[in-house]
Amino acid sequence: MATRAKLKQLKRDWLDDPCWDIYxxxxxxxxxxxxxxxxxxxxxxxxxxxxxxxxxxxxxxxIPGNIELVKYINDLEERIDDLRRLLDRAVGE
Numbered sequence: 001m002a003t004r005a006k007l008k009q010l011k012r013d014w015l016d017d018p019c020w021d022i023y024x025x026x027x028x029x030x031x032x033x034x035x036x037x038x039x040x041x042x043x044x045x046x047x048x049x050x051x052x053x054x055x056x057x058x059x060x061x062x063i064p065g066n067i068e069l070v071k072y073i074n075d076l077e078e079r080i081d082d083l084r085r086l087l088d089r090a091v092g093e
Contacts, residue, residue: 001030001031002027002028002030002031007028007031007034010022010025010028010035011035011038014039015042018039018042021039022035022038022039023035023036023038023039051067054067054070054071054074055067057070057073057074058070061073
């Protein structure tokens with residue numbers, strides 16, 4: 001069983017970069033239930049924030065409730081940003 005301090009550090013590390021399932025972390029098997037609850041709680045929080053941001057953007061764009069169109073616009077904006085970065089690197093800026 002990991003110490004409380006190590007458990008807290010693991011949670012902080014995961015929040016900094018939640019790219020893995022925290023509940024599967026080696027050495028923390030005895031805390032799997034707690035870590036599962038922790039991850040699920042944060043994922044729900046992030047999903048609610050994401051949905052709220054989509055709704056707010058749809059209203060700003062004058063298309064209230066059209067979440068699918070906002071997702072499409074977001075994707076296009078990300079692709080434009082990626083292309084700008086590639087172009088900046090290509091011209092040496």
